[in-house]
Amino acid sequence: MIPAAPAPSEAATVLVLACLLVAPLAIAGMALVNTGLGRSRSASHAMLASLCVVSVAAVAYFVCGFAIQGFAGGPAHTIAAAGKQWNWIAAQPLFLRGLPLDGAPACLIVWLQLLSVALAAVIPLGAGLDRWRLGAASASTALLAGLVYPLFAHWVWGGGWLAQIGFVDAAGSAPVQAVGGLAALSIAWILGARRGKYASEGGLPAAIPGHNAVLVLFACFLVWTGWLGLNGAGAMLFCGAPVGALVRVGLNTTLSAAMAGLAAAAITRARFGRPDASLCANGWIGGLAASSAGCLFFDPAVAALTGLIAGGLVVFTVEWLDVYGEIDDPTGAVSVHAIGGIWGVLALGFFARSGSNVQPLAQVAGVATLLGVVLPLVYGLNWVLDRLSPQRVAPEGERLGLDLHELGAGAYPEFVIHREDFLQR
Amino acid sequence: MLVAPTNRLCCNQLGTMRLAGLLLLSAGWAIVLAAFLMLGAVAARAAFVAAGVAIELLGLGLVARSHLSPREAKR
Numbered sequence: 030m031i032p033a034a035p036a037p038s039e040a041a042t043v044l045v046l047a048c049l050l051v052a053p054l055a056i057a058g059m060a061l062v063n064t065g066l067g068r069s070r071s072a073s074h075a076m077l078a079s080l081c082v083v084s085v086a087a088v089a090y091f092v093c094g095f096a097i098q099g100f101a102g103g104p105a106h107t108i109a110a111a112g113k114q115w116n117w118i119a120a121q122p123l124f125l126r127g128l129p130l131d132g133a134p135a136c137l138i139v140w141l142q143l144l145s146v147a148l149a150a151v152i153p154l155g156a157g158l159d160r161w162r163l164g165a166a167s168a169s170t171a172l173l174a175g176l177v178y179p180l181f182a183h184w185v186w187g188g189g190w191l192a193q194i195g196f197v198d199a200a201g202s203a204p205v206q207a208v209g210g211l212a213a214l215s216i217a218w219i220l221g222a223r224r225g226k227y228a229s230e231g232g233l234p235a236a237i238p239g240h241n242a243v244l245v246l247f248a249c250f251l252v253w254t255g256w257l258g259l260n261g262a263g264a265m266l267f268c269g270a271p272v273g274a275l276v277r278v279g280l281n282t283t284l285s286a287a288m289a290g291l292a293a294a295a296i297t298r299a300r301f302g303r304p305d306a307s308l309c310a311n312g313w314i315g316g317l318a319a320s321s322a323g324c325l326f327f328d329p330a331v332a333a334l335t336g337l338i339a340g341g342l343v344v345f346t347v348e349w350l351d352v353y354g355e356i357d358d359p360t361g362a363v364s365v366h367a368i369g370g371i372w373g374v375l376a377l378g379f380f381a382r383s384g385s386n387v388q389p390l391a392q393v394a395g396v397a398t399l400l401g402v403v404l405p406l407v408y409g410l411n412w413v414l415d416r417l418s419p420q421r422v423a424p425e426g427e428r429l430g431l432d433l434h435e436l437g438a439g440a441y442p443e444f445v446i447h448r449e450d451f452l453q454r
Numbered sequence: 455m456l457v458a459p460t461n462r463l464c465c466n467q468l469g470t471m472r473l474a475g476l477l478l479l480s481a482g483w484a485i486v487l488a489a490f491l492m493l494g495a496v497a498a499r500a501a502f503v504a505a506g507v508a509i510e511l512l513g514l515g516l517v518a519r520s521h522l523s524p525r526e527a528k529r
Binding site for chain 1 (some may be wrong): 506518
């Protein structure tokens with residue numbers, strides 16, 4: 030059994046609380062990214078959808094999510110195999126019953142996880158922009174936050190079998206970023222592309238630019254601030270990092286994002302003749318996603334290298350998935366969060382100085398679990414939801430824009446700043 | 455590079471391809487899991503883990519291909 034992390038000192042508890050207070054900025058930033066990279070006719074819908082899925086995620090996690098996830102050292106169900114007890118699901122009561130809300134590590138973990146699950150829930154919205162119904166997004170989020178996320182998070186952070194084989198993730202490259210990114214991939218597959226995206230016979234897909242680059246770039250600053258809080262709180266609560274280690278966490282998080290942003294700018298400058306704003310934002314956030322797993326364990330130079338590679342990966346995979354995979358992902362959520370997060374997990378295995386030759390294998394096993402359990406599970410659940418009630422909005426709603434179709438009013442009623450260029454005639 | 459299926463592949467066949475891909479994803483994971491449960495030597499374990507991940511990538515490619523729109527019927 031994986032023992033619980035030692036109880037933090039009073040100073041550490043204060044710092045964790047400070048981290049938790051800034052962490053919601055990451056969610057706000059992601060909501061702004063989703064809004065800015067969508068069309069103006071669906072801007073209000075994108076923001077409201079973010080608020081709704083955050084609410085649904087928090088409630089679902091409160092109702093049954095924490096009961097499934099639990100915490101290291103807490104009650105859990107085990108399976109005996111190969112002469113060992115393998116911990117596979119927590120056995121906490123529903124509705125957080127019996128949890129002492131007095132600043133103990135368990136209740137701090139609940140608070141951090143409420144924020145983490147909300148962040149994971151906002152990620153798929155980016156892949157379903159301009160065509161995902163509000164009700165369907167909320168129902169999909171309930172399943173993600175109430176079942177899929179807690180199950181995988183238990184395996185990683187709740188003393189589950191992945192933790193038992195040595196898998197390490199300080200702050201959520203796998204449980205938060207990769208799970209959210211794979212949910213985004215499922216949603217992009219199930220919804221299909223936006224009308225007109227792949228209309229041209231044998232040609233390149235239509236570029237459908239976001240409507241507000243300023244929102245997206247400002248959001249990068251918010252996301253960075255929130256990420257510092259998430260990584261700091263995760264390192265202290267899940268890995269028992271001392272107060273002084275927060276300096277390393279902050280440096281590594283910032284360096285990874287900075288190098289990823291620079292890599293994206295340099296690659297797009299070299300390929301297209303000028304830096305691409307949305308891809309630079311994607312690179313920045315991809316660097317943050319990759320930083321989470323190893324932020325406590327890397328030397329700063331290694332964190333910078335991890336970010337550099339993450340930035341390159343994000344830029345190339347955004348284009349590859351769009352052109353060759355026909356995955357219409359308006360915000361690049363799959364590349365940024367799934368591929369960035371998976372790279373962060375692998376980088377910890379390859380670069381961290383753990384002194385163990387088993388560490389890389391354990392990290393690969395974590396990635397295999399993401400692909401072999403999380404992706405089929407989240408795809409299957411969303412497929413069933415789609416069969417029960419179509420997740421995609423009607424063609425007329427897509428033509429009008431989700432603001433008018435689902436909310437009855439546009440985000441920018443004084444201005445008409447969108448055109449019909451990207452619709453089939 | 456993924457190659458789009460043609461219209462000769464009807465919906466049922468694409469559905470079967472998708473299901474097979476998802477099953478391959480899970481089967482690959484089962485091999486990785488078995489490696490950790492049953493094998494002690496690091497080299498043997500690494501070989502099984504690599505085989506499991508390769509099968510998962512095959513499954514991922516199959517699922518991705520089943521979602522490509524047919525070449526003759528681009529939207």
